[in-house]
Structure formats: structure tokens, C-alpha cells
Amino acid sequence: MKKYAIVGLGGRARFFYEALIQDYAETTEIVGLCDINLTRMHVTNKRMVELGGKKVPTYKHNAFDQMIKETQPDCIIVTTVDRTHHHYIIRAMELGCDVITEKPMTVDEDKCQDIINVQKKTGKSLRVSFNYRYAPLNSKIRELIMNDTIGKVNAIHFEWLLNTRHGADYFRRWHRDKRNSGGLLVHKSTHHFDLVNFWLHSQPDTVFAFGDLMFYGRENAENRGVEHFYYRAHDSEYAKNDPFALHMKDSSNLKELYLDAEQEDGYLRDQSVFGDGISIEDTMSVLVRYKNKALLTYSLTAYSPWEGYRVNFTGDKGRLEVTSIEDVYVNGQGDASKEGVLKGMSITVYPQFGEAYTLEMPIQLGGHGGGDPALLKDLFSEKAGEDPLKRAATHEDGAMSILTGIAANKSIASGMPIKVNQLIQF
CATH class of the missing domain: 3.40.50.720 (NAD(P)-binding Rossmann-like Domain)
Known part of the structure; x- marks a missing residue:
């Protein structure tokens, strides 16, 4: 055992x-x-x-x-x-x-x-635990690139959208303080930057970024004419009709884990997303050059009407266009096995000379696009077996994914491009 x-x-x-x-x-x-x-x-x-x-x-x-x-x-x-x-x-x-x-x-x-x-x-x-590597859609992308379907990948355009249910949640809880989370470019985008490292089988070299708090926070709410503010949703009259409020008493999971526990450590899980004290960005754009010379343009917004991502790959033999629409619950509120459940996805291949074709990708059960069960098997099963895609993420993979976000944070603060290899030494 x-x-x-x-x-x-x-x-x-x-x-x-x-x-x-x-x-x-x-x-x-x-x-x-x-x-x-x-x-x-x-x-x-x-x-x-x-x-x-x-x-x-x-x-x-x-x-x-x-x-x-x-x-x-x-x-x-x-x-x-x-x-x-x-x-x-x-x-x-x-x-x-x-x-x-x-x-x-x-x-x-x-x-x-x-x-x-x-x-x-x-x-x-x-x-x-990079769940998204194991999602069948993302594994298929890695397989297509490995098999030279579109040749050498030169450019990636990657757009990730967090909706007003999931995205807002990062602005209610401890993540809203950048000292706790590194901001969304570290906490959330580590998934996405790891996927690009995994897909390209390369590592980031130079990073440049912009980012700001443009939707959440008190100042943005005041600029949109919001008149009533509250500190937290629990027992607040103003929160009752706020679609961004989290009512922990309505969820047994949230009530037990957080509301009933807050008298011990003072942690409030239901702060207003339009309150003061938010130091993370909600709108971000990043440009990355990789060691293999590929270029990534990446964007993340945390207040979209729908959740999911679009990513397009341009290679010297063709192009891949991928769309994934997800359904994500508020962390701690629902079944942890269903976070990031796919609602729709597609992969279309555009050969440089030839007819485009779309690959059939059946919807997979399990959270993170079907990646969670496969990750758990890889972590805990004695019969996991050899993985030709090499999805198991080591400490070096963990480092290289966050270093893109850390470099992006430094670029936002300084207005300058950041060389990743100057941040740490292996």
C-alpha cells in the first residue's frame, strides 16, 4: 500500500x-x-x-x-x-x-x-497535476503535431475565456490578492502555458505582456454607474439580486468548508467582485517567443459570456483550428469530477494544399475536458503503463509553465520584454 x-x-x-x-x-x-x-x-x-x-x-x-x-x-x-x-x-x-x-x-x-x-x-x-494535458482533445493536438500533420509549428494564437460564473470566482476569494496567487497569469494560465510547452515540445525564451483590471473592482463598477456596494455576500441585502454574488448558505459544500469555518481563520470566501483590495488583472495579453522560434499570441479574459478556448496553429504544411466550449462550476460548490466538462469541441485541419477536414472528437466524461480520470490513473494506478505522449508533468514542466506567467507579470510591471532563462537556473 x-x-x-x-x-x-x-x-x-x-x-x-x-x-x-x-x-x-x-x-x-x-x-x-x-x-x-x-x-x-x-x-x-x-x-x-x-x-x-x-x-x-x-x-x-x-x-x-x-x-x-x-x-x-x-x-x-x-x-x-x-x-x-x-x-x-x-x-x-x-x-x-x-x-x-x-x-x-x-x-x-x-x-x-x-x-x-x-x-x-x-x-x-x-x-x-496538469489535468488538461490528459484531456483527449489536447492529447489529440499533441499527436497531430508530433505526426507532422501541419509541419513545423511557427505561430499559435490562443484565446482563453473565463465566464462570469467561473472567472468571477477568482475575484471573490484569496486569488484576488496577487501575493497569494501570482495573478491569473500564474494561477490559471499555468494550465495554458503548460499546454503550449507540451504541444510544441519546447520552452519559452522571451515574454512580453500587457494586463489590467478592467471589469471587476470598485473603480470599474463606479464607472459603469453601480450605486450600491457590499463587502461580502453573506447577510447582505445588496447581494441578493447581484448575479455576481456567491451565497454560500445555499450550497452545503461551501457552507461546511468555508462559512462554518471562517470563525477560525477569518477567511471570507464570498467577497464582492466589485469591492476594494483586488490586485490581480482580469484582461491580459501575452506574446511569447519559444526556444524553437515559434511565436505565441495569448489572451485571457475573466468576464466572458461563455467559457472555453480557441487555439489556432499555423505550420509550414498547414493549419489547425481548435474550439472547446466548457461548463465549469464554482470551486467547492459542486462535484469536483465535473469541473471543466466539455459542451462542444472541434478540430479542423487545413492542409496547405488540399481539402480541409474536421476530426470527430466524442465528448468525454470527467472534469477538465475528460482529463481528470486519465490524470488520476497516471498518478495513482499501478497499471498506468507507458505513455507515448509523455503527459506526466515533472517539476521542470511545472517551473517552465509558471515562468511564462511570472515573466509576463514582470513585463506588465516594467513595460519591457523578459528573458525567461534569467529568472532561474536548473
Whole structure:
């Protein structure tokens, strides 16, 4: 039996403990839970028992070392606030554990360098859970490019749209403070930049970016004529008719994990997206040159009427055009296995000389476009087998995905292009 402990028990932890208990119980065991909040640990233990698992010891965040000493896990799963990922990743490796971390691996270049140094020193395995690599649509794109369908890819245009349900959620919770998340160019776009690295089998060289808060925040709301403001949705009269408000009392998951737990740590999950204190951008454009000379133009907006992405590849033998429309729930509110469920997708191939054709892509079950079940199998199954697409993401993959976003943040702040290889050393 391989033993796991989980640190950070917000909405994302459920994705991992549900899988371990329901699908991989014959070969895995959860032996410990760690969090800053006792209520969330109690709720997690209760839910694990309801799923058929067992109650396990719980440890406050300052007893992380004690948890490892007493429960002897083989691997730590890190699902804490992004800015603390590095602390638990590094300490776990120093104490002899392998690590699986939620994306992003960390939020800035200094923490990234510290992780790389400790991994090199300890030799422990560090996996980053990039679900989207495993989605059949994205795997098919990698396969087409590998098979020279459109030749050498020279240019990519990548547009990602977060809707007013999902996108707004980053402006209600801890992500709204850039110190916690690195902003959406790190927290969210790490998925997208990793996909480009994966598709191209290359790494970013130079990054230039623009970004601003243009829709959310108090100033933008005032400019649109909003008259009534509130700090948080709970017990607010003004929030009752606000389509952007999150009412945690209406969701048993959110109520148990956050509303009932906030008296311990003061974390408010339902802040107004049109309040003060937001330091992340909601509208971003990025230009990247890769080591293989390919060019990427990328945009991210967090207030679109629909959710999903369009990506077009131009190669020296043709072009791929891809559209993916998704349905995403608010994190912590619904079934973690259904986040990013596909509603529609298409891949059209345009040979340079020949008739265009569209590939049939059946809708896949599971979150992140069908990627979640395949990722979990790769992480936890003893029968995962060899993967010709090499989708398993290492610490180096985790670093290269966030470094595009970190460089973009630096470019936004300085107005200058940023060389990625000047940020860290492997």
C-alpha cells in the first residue's frame, strides 16, 4: 500500500481524496490530513468516512513535520493556497517524501528556484497535476503535431475565456490578492502555458505582456454607474439580486468548508467582485517567443459570456483550428469530477494544399475536458503503463509553465520584454 497525506483541505483536496478512496483503495491509503483550519479537517474526515474510507489523524499547519514523522507517508499531496506550495513541497522532500502538487507549482521565481534546488539535492519525485494535458482533445493536438500533420509549428494564437460564473470566482476569494496567487497569469494560465510547452515540445525564451483590471473592482463598477456596494455576500441585502454574488448558505459544500469555518481563520470566501483590495488583472495579453522560434499570441479574459478556448496553429504544411466550449462550476460548490466538462469541441485541419477536414472528437466524461480520470490513473494506478505522449508533468514542466506567467507579470510591471532563462537556473 502506498501511503498519502494531504495538506490544504479546501475545495480542490476533494478531487484527490475521492479518487484515492473510491477508485484506488486497493493500492493506496490516506494516513493524515493537515490544514490551518480544524473545521475543514473535521469536514474532510466526515466526508471520507461517508465515501467508505476511514477517519485519519489531523494536524494543524504548524505540525506538518510531526504528521510526516508519525504517519510515515510515501507521498504528500499539496493543495494549499498557492503562495504556500513551496513551503510544503520543500519540507516534504527534505523529510523523504515524494510530492504531488496542485498547479501552479509556486508563484514567483525565488520560490521556484528553492524548489528546484531541494529537488536536485534530495532526488525526490515532484509531480504537478496538469489535468488538461490528459484531456483527449489536447492529447489529440499533441499527436497531430508530433505526426507532422501541419509541419513545423511557427505561430499559435490562443484565446482563453473565463465566464462570469467561473472567472468571477477568482475575484471573490484569496486569488484576488496577487501575493497569494501570482495573478491569473500564474494561477490559471499555468494550465495554458503548460499546454503550449507540451504541444510544441519546447520552452519559452522571451515574454512580453500587457494586463489590467478592467471589469471587476470598485473603480470599474463606479464607472459603469453601480450605486450600491457590499463587502461580502453573506447577510447582505445588496447581494441578493447581484448575479455576481456567491451565497454560500445555499450550497452545503461551501457552507461546511468555508462559512462554518471562517470563525477560525477569518477567511471570507464570498467577497464582492466589485469591492476594494483586488490586485490581480482580469484582461491580459501575452506574446511569447519559444526556444524553437515559434511565436505565441495569448489572451485571457475573466468576464466572458461563455467559457472555453480557441487555439489556432499555423505550420509550414498547414493549419489547425481548435474550439472547446466548457461548463465549469464554482470551486467547492459542486462535484469536483465535473469541473471543466466539455459542451462542444472541434478540430479542423487545413492542409496547405488540399481539402480541409474536421476530426470527430466524442465528448468525454470527467472534469477538465475528460482529463481528470486519465490524470488520476497516471498518478495513482499501478497499471498506468507507458505513455507515448509523455503527459506526466515533472517539476521542470511545472517551473517552465509558471515562468511564462511570472515573466509576463514582470513585463506588465516594467513595460519591457523578459528573458525567461534569467529568472532561474536548473
